[in-house]
Amino acid sequence: MSNRVLVTGIGIVSAYGIGRECYWQGIRHGQSLVKSWKLKGLDDFPVKYAAPIETDIEHLKRDYPSLFNRDIQLERRAIFGMIAAQEALNDGQKRLEQREVMGVCACSGVPDADDHTFAKIGTSSSQDTLTTLLRERDQVVSHINGLRSGNDMLSRQIAEQFDMNGPVMNISGACAGATQAIGLAYRAIARGESDCMLSGGGDSVLNVRTLSALYLLGATSTTSRWGERLCRPFDVDRSGLVAGEGACFLLLESETSALKRGAKIYGEIVGYGSSLDAYKVTAPHPAGEGAIASMQCALDDAGLAPEQIEYINAHGTSTPLNDAIETRAIKSVFGQHSQDGLMVSSTKSMIGHWIAAAGAPEAAACLLALKHQCVPPTIHLESHDPECDLDYVKDQARDVNVNYCLSNSFGFGGLNATLAMGRYIHE
Numbered sequence: 001m002s003n004r005v006l007v008t009g010i011g012i013v014s015a016y017g018i019g020r021e022c023y024w025q026g027i028r029h030g031q032s033l034v035k036s037w038k039l040k041g042l043d044d045f046p047v048k049y050a051a052p053i054e055t056d057i058e059h060l061k062r063d064y065p066s067l068f069n070r071d072i073q074l075e076r077r078a079i080f081g082m083i084a085a086q087e088a089l090n091d092g093q094k095r096l097e098q099r100e101v102m103g104v105c106a107c108s109g110v111p112d113a114d115d116h117t118f119a120k121i122g123t124s125s126s127q128d129t130l131t132t133l134l135r136e137r138d139q140v141v142s143h144i145n146g147l148r149s150g151n152d153m154l155s156r157q158i159a160e161q162f163d164m165n166g167p168v169m170n171i172s173g174a175c176a177g178a179t180q181a182i183g184l185a186y187r188a189i190a191r192g193e194s195d196c197m198l199s200g201g202g203d204s205v206l207n208v209r210t211l212s213a214l215y216l217l218g219a220t221s222t223t224s225r226w227g228e229r230l231c232r233p234f235d236v237d238r239s240g241l242v243a244g245e246g247a248c249f250l251l252l253e254s255e256t257s258a259l260k261r262g263a264k265i266y267g268e269i270v271g272y273g274s275s276l277d278a279y280k281v282t283a284p285h286p287a288g289e290g291a292i293a294s295m296q297c298a299l300d301d302a303g304l305a306p307e308q309i310e311y312i313n314a315h316g317t318s319t320p321l322n323d324a325i326e327t328r329a330i331k332s333v334f335g336q337h338s339q340d341g342l343m344v345s346s347t348k349s350m351i352g353h354w355i356a357a358a359g360a361p362e363a364a365a366c367l368l369a370l371k372h373q374c375v376p377p378t379i380h381l382e383s384h385d386p387e388c389d390l391d392y393v394k395d396q397a398r399d400v401n402v403n404y405c406l407s408n409s410f411g412f413g414g415l416n417a418t419l420a421m422g423r424y425i426h427e
Helices: 020-028 057-062 076-092 115-122 130-135 153-161 174-190 208-216 255-260 289-302 320-338 359-372
Strands: 005-014 102-107 168-171 196-204 245-254 267-276 311-313 343-345 404-411 415-422
Touching: 005 020, 005 076, 005 174, 005 255, 005 359, 020 359, 057 076, 076 153, 076 196, 076 245, 102 153, 102 174, 153 168, 153 196, 168 174, 174 196, 174 245, 174 267, 174 359, 174 404, 174 415, 196 359, 245 255, 245 359, 267 289, 267 359, 289 320, 289 404, 289 415, 311 359, 320 404, 359 404, 359 415
Parallel strands: 102 168, 102 196, 311 343, 311 404
Antiparallel strands: 005 245, 005 267, 196 245, 267 415, 404 415
């Protein structure tokens, strides 16, 4: 793989607002998005806090008439994703040129269905047979529902909207999905299969079906003890993930393409690693074997020694298992360097866990850290877990020299992915 891969655009939709600048200012200044929250009509639902986007969806759509003027229904997560993709292209001032190949690689998680669909199914007569229900599916089930369509709506719609003529890929990789999407897009450009790629993801799990599943898996925090300070990665009192929602897309571009048009450059993707624990669906390997393999693979792909990495944006979910095991894995890969100058932080402490899309805003955080030479903090870390003994950039961002960084994403099912990124230096 000979082509260097640069990032020339960043588009984000978050509870901070739309665009990379408000996102950067939010995480730079340690602004938490977590707040008291409840599912509509379910006052007794055990999950009481989240990091929701409260802007009216119809208002968002009206601000982007070119994206939503077609007669097509989109899921909430896909609406976020379409806007983030447009923002990435706008930020990069990029249009598809003649003889240029542009593709998309996206992740958007588990397909959702609207409550109206389930209400109608629930009122079906007990005499209804499976055959009857299937025959009536066009009236009963929305076309955006997972019972009728796959989870590739976001990648398909982006490809159609922006006239993509290159690879169109949809990734289903749980919480590692968006990082895998960016990694595969990076490889497509590096191999010369595409000149540029839109890559990232969008997700929203703040609905009864998906959030109930996460709760039943034991992944979510249900305590109200800490209030809006509930998401506390690496803290001894962490109790589970706090769900958020949003979308982020990066514009990846070959060095040749970027330099030819004088594009602004946030940084360079220099390596990608992925692995599978093959241990348990709901728990990482106790020794962190999958996480170790993922980080080491990214370093090897980049041709970097561990000592060259100054910063890691951790998966850092605020769950008892992940934070301790991720710390263990980092110490295994980085040895003494993990104690002598390596900075680690979790931006999930501020924005919550975007599940399938989580890796995209975290990769963006790394790229913005490279651009601004500033590492975002981990907030709400009051009392370190004894097993979590690294430099987690507690409470405040740190203005410091950063040349190379990693972004980790570790998902359900033991899926792991790591991106290595660096400052771009023209040779």
